[in-house]
Amino acid sequence: MTRGTDDLTVGRVAALVGISVRTLHHWDVIGLVVPSERTPAGYRLYAADDVARIHRVLVYKELGLPLAEIARLLDDPAVDPRRHLQRQRSELVGRISRLEDMVAAVDRMLEATTSGLRLTPAEQVEIFGTDWQPEWTADAEERWGDTEAWAQYSARTAALTPADWRVAAATTEELNAALATAKRAGVDPGSTEANALAERHRALYSQYFDCGHARHVCLARRFLEDADFATYYESLEPGLTPWLYDTVAANASLHGVDPATASWD
Structure with missing residues (x-):
């Protein structure tokens, strides 16, 4: 063949389209892109139509098509x-x-896992009361930050506004007042009234993370063992902390959970 004035060597084509000379050699061998001409010494020369075909091959490759399918698409006259x-x-x-x-x-997940309780310390005290310690949030994240429950808590609270937290705080205060009233009135753990309160308490925590009956027992056990929790509940009603544990445990037993062996997972 007669060499065209605009024909390109394999090296120039490789540089032009951003692929390797080795790739062009391979495509030539398998018949995917065969250069239109060669020099008398046998070197490949690519015409403008050859370069256009290479660009079409590259488009199809970006779509994830295998080379054999690309060849069929390019060479089959029945394919539009x-x-x-x-x-x-x-x-x-x-x-x-x-x-x-x-x-x-x-x-959203990244924002949630790095935000947690998105309130300023002043807002936390204003919403949750003067007994609230803003460092409790950081302490909780340090203790449970790598757990599934903390990830759920972060994700579910990421979009809450201060107004949302005020509603949550009011709901918690109302429930705790009901618990204290029940304890003061001598409501027995395991009774229908106590079980209903236990379910309200479990539902409160279930808003923030999955809280089945076994986990609920673990939480109530934590209230007994943690001085801050115990002090808080005892300030509402003397003896409320153990009463709450007994109430949660009795309700969990009703749902097939043995409080003595209940575990978080």
């Missing part, structure tokens, strides 16, 4: 390349949308 590309474009748009949703979900 425009319709095929339109279909691939539609699939790519859908894939981009799904990826954007995934990125948004990851961003």
